[in-house]
Amino acid sequence: MSIWNRTLAWLAAGTALAATLQAPAAAAPAPVWSKCGDGLECAKLTVPVDWRRPGGRKTQVDTARMPAHDPARKLGSIVVNTGGGATIQPVRSMPAVVSELTTWFDVVLIDPRGFGDQGSDALVECPVPQPGIDGLVLAPGEAGWRAHAAANAAYDASCRKAMGPAYAGLTSWQVAHDLEALRVALGEPKLRYLGNSYGTVYGQAYLELFPAKVGRMVLDGIPDHAQPSLERWLMAYARTQEQQLTRFRDWCAAGCALGGDDAIEVFDDLLARVRRAPLPAGGQTVNEQAFLVAVTEGLTPPAWPRLATALRRALDGDATDLAELRPLPPERPGHTQGAMLCHDFMPDPPGYRDFLAVESRLRAAAPRIGWVQGRYQVGRCVGMGGDPAYPPHPLRAEGAPPVLAAIGDTDGNTPHLGAEHLAAQLPLARVVRHGDGHAAYLMQGAAGLTGTCLRKHVHDYLTAGTLPPSGARCPGDLVARIPRG
Structure with missing residues (x-):
């Protein structure tokens, strides 16, 4: 079955189930918070394995609360998911990514299915x-x-087991649906949510399923789940990555290890x-x-x-630094984010x-480096099983309030072209562009940059509902701090 046909089938099934989607969360009990170290309070959320069958098997989701400074x-x-798999453990190790929000809110962290706090039964480790x-x-x-x-396939089978x-x-x-259950359990009339990276995919699904329950939502570093065409989705990655080479060249022109040499040349x-x-x-050698x-x-x-240093040394005959830029080897044990x-x-x-037919068109559009993204992205999923499935489809969120979408010019992880396509699916969305890369809001917090243009827009919106003006743009506060030596 093609992705498009699978999407149509999923949407048809979803329409038939629409009347039952919101009811199961109504009985969610209030969390029982207990201190769990690092200034956090933790609680379990018990949810159905499958929200289409709320009376069936149950599973648990880990949550943690960073209390407000002045209760x-x-x-x-505010519910936060930082994306990329776990949320609670990364925030434990780097609380500054969200701690400024405790000026106004209890910050409630939620881990997705398969993840959890260290030592939790909710944390699943895939042997392969x-x-x-x-x-x-x-x-x-x-x-x-x-x-x-x-x-x-071996990785997927090990996760299933x-x-x-x-x-x-x-x-x-x-x-x-877990987010909706958490909202009910917290006693909040509307969901206030900050989703980063993969956390924005959960936000996109919530917007479509529960538009009337959305309060204020910030999406930063947005993968585009509203593009059913795989080729167009890959093309957004390819074109953005090709632009990234140009942005690197422009950054390097102001001073880097390449001296006066043009980085693209x-x-x-x-x-x-x-x-x-x-x-x-x-x-060794680099082919x-x-x-x-x-x-x-x-x-x-x-x-x-x-990269600038590695290219300079490769020009001089030693590509050792280039070899060391390879991605880290796969984590052992594995985790379930790749399957989701x-x-x-x-x-x-x-x-x-x-x-190969798709790749030929990616090469034509992004001939230097962008086309490689086709193999990166498809390589995540070839050989994987197709069920369960929630395939990409146009986002319909009638009745949802304005959403704030942060889109980074130098974000090659979740390309700005895809993020722009997603934001266009939300007529009331307000976009703030910035010159930084992926996870800019969180990374600015980690760097101690608490008064930046981007963070001010996010906080004004979350606390007072004040949206940035149309066409708002912020500088690259993190990019400006990148050393050039």
């Missing part, structure tokens, strides 16, 4: 890790494709060299595929100084031959 003057609760995201780039032929698909019956609830559709020169022969890298992976990884703004992503975005991945 007598707080404005209520997911293969590296660069697998289809490093082994570009059909044999490499089959091997990568087999590795993905480790999670047991709860695996059937591993979609953002289910997590959106350096890229072209090294790519031509590595196509003739691998570059020496200490006791064309490894070179493309290294540059792809180095185009994330915090890595720009490393595929259920949400690519439950029906293309076959090898079909993908």
Whole structure:
């Protein structure tokens, strides 16, 4: 079944179930909070594995609360999901990413299905890790494709076994219902929510399922779940990544390890060299595929100084620094985020031959480096099972209030072209553009940048409902701090 046909089937089934979607959360009990270290209070939320069958099997979701500084003057609760898998453990290690919000709110953290606090029964470990995201780039032929698909399948099977019956609830559709259950349990009349990165996918699902229950919602670093065409979704990644090379060149022009050399000309020169022969890298070599992976990884703004240095040294005959830009090896044990992503975005991945046809068009549109994103993204899901599924579809959220969408010019993780497409699905959405990359709100907080343009817009909206003016733009406060040495 194609992604489009699967989407139509899912929407038809969803329409038939619409009358039952909101009722099950009504009986959610208030959380029983208990101190759990690091200034947090923790509680379990018991929810159905499948919200379509609220009387069926149950599972648990971990939540944690960072209490407001002044409980007598707080404005209520704000629910936060930081994306990328776990929320509670990362906030434990870096509380500054959200702690400023306790000026006004109880900050309630929620982990998605399969994740949980350290030592929690809710935390699922998949014995087989997911293969590296660069697998289809490093082994570009059909044999490499089959091997990568087999590795993905083994990872998926291990997650299914480790999670047991709860695996059937591993979609953002289910997590959106968990958010609604949490809202009811907190006693909040409307959901106030800040979603970062993958947390915005849960927010998108909530907007569609419970538009009348949305209070104020901030989405930052937005993957586009409203694009049913896989090729168009990949094209947004490819074009954005190609632009990222230009942004790196422009940043480098003001001073970097490349001196006065144009970064794109350096890229072209090294790519031509590595196509003739691998570059020496200490006791190993860097071939064309490894070179493309290294540059792809180095185009994330915090890595720009490393990329500039690596390119400079490769020009001088030593590609060791380029080799060290490769992604980290897969985590052991694995976690369930990769499975949920595929259920949400690519439950029906293309076959090898079909993908090559798409890739030819990605290469035409983004010929230097952007086309590599096609293999990065598809490589996440080839070989994965298709059920459960919550495939991409146009977002319909009639009656939802204005949402604040933060979109970063230098965000190659969730490309701005896709985020713009998603925001356009919400007629009342207000966009604030900024010059920083992925997870800008959280990363500015972690860096101690509490008074930035972006954070002021977010806080004005969350506390008073004040939206930024149309066309609002903030500078790249994090990019400005990137060292050039």
